[in-house]
Amino acid sequence: MMKRLRAVAGVRLPLAILVLYVLVALFAPLFAPYDPDTTTLAQRLMSPNAQHLMGTDALGRDVLSRTMYGTRVSLLVAVVAVLASGIFGVALGVIAGWRRGWLGAVIMRLVDVVLSVPFFLLAILVVAVLGPSLVNVVLCLALVRWPRYARIAYSTTLQTRDRGFVRAATATGAPAWWIVLRHVLPEVLPVTIVVATLELGLMVVYEASLSFLGLGVQPPTSSWGSILSDGQQYLGSAWWLATFPGLALFVLVLAVNLLGDAARDRLDPARRTDVRRSRIFKKEGARA
Template identity: 80%
Template sequence: MNRRGVLIPLVVLAIYVLAAIFAPLLAPHDPNAVTLAQRLLPPGAHHLLGTDALGRDVLSRVIYGARVSLLVAVGAVLVGGVVGVALGMIAAWRGAKVGAVLMRLVDIVLSVPFFLLAILVVAVLGPSLLNVVVCLALVRWPRYARVAHSATLQTRSRGFVRAATATGAPGWWIVLRHVLPEVLPVAIVVGTLELGLMVIYEASLSFLGLGVQPPTASWGSILSDGQQYIASAWWLATFPGIALFLLVLAANLLGDAARDRLDPAKRAELPRSRLFQRATMRRKAA
């Protein structure tokens, strides 16, 4: 992917992040203010994206919904990534028995359908913003564990790790100094690809009433309310759907760019002529 192809999703994500951070300044109305006299107004000058069945401004709720979606997505990626990378590296470094137990746990978690596991977690913890983050992290950490386990096994057999082991360096130092820098690029690639998926999962849980609870604005809950008026008030589901689509598309494009840039397997697939061209361009630029 060229630089322009990377710049566009970065700009889109930056817009969403700024909208989430400065939501109180950008939202023209209180997202939770109920005005029944103005219910189901179509898009107009006073309400740019119309109002919902309770007279709440749709634009304000979409802006505040971006804050919820990004907060949940980033939190789930960070928590799931830290837990998954740590367990994957432990499984590969500690030996066959520990690795077998942890990787079988990974297989068990991956074998359970997402929504079934999500319903179980939410039923135990209760629906809330924090619990949605915990739920998504519990569901998705095995993916990080798998790639961290594979990358650690490959790095463990390399010469510089063997040399560090032969000199008597402690295992924790070798892992942090030599193994972790080799695992992080792959984990970052997985995290960028998971970001858009977490947004979809959060919206799905909120759509089913298992995620962020009313009156907090969430794209999933807005879509759930809008489905009842899809024929008479098309704007209720259309604009949150467009916002969700653009965010997920930008996250996926950025994830593809990160994979091409950081994934060692993808870099190895580049033709030699292309690598030669890149090296030539760098020398000219220098």
């Protein structure tokens, strides 16, 4: 019974929540009761009621509709940024681990340099050069997070390179690109998927932080960060402006992190080995 409850809490429930968010993001025009950008000053700062379930903001816009449309922006930015940073980071990490030598050293030193730069400092630099926009937010997040994938791909490639099946393929005269695609990438991808799952929630938080500071998605486009920024000055008089978008952000990040933990338990080779060992020890203890 306890195992079933853990399975529901660990995988099924957060997965259902994530699917719900995806559906809201895809079909926001169908689910949203009002246009998120329509202003009605006569209904400004209305508390939650039957007509506006999450109230209205300082311009009379429906908070529920803006939160739904903000889900679309947050998920779009997070998914695209994870894909861009993951592909770029894995490619450089595999190249560094396979080629090694001066090329690998240069790539890994570049990784150290990027990791040493604070996130918001790099974000301000990118926005100052390119200007705040949805595309630049994705570019900024991808530039900040690709070193994590590169490090993991680099270490996994180094370990796989010295294994017997890779040496056998090299001895048979197989080309390097075929060995990487056939033997190295299948070892790198499971760990990368775990990292990408955990990074998805972090990307959502980063996007909201940039929009909160005015460096991300610009008005009138709905974003959780911009909604929170607008609501911070009304915390004492209009609590709903920041509460509901904040709860939406919190639940999404929590669900993604739970899925990331579940993916790590299933796909991470080190954890799978520990689980197998613990099962063996339990069996031996029961027999004794």
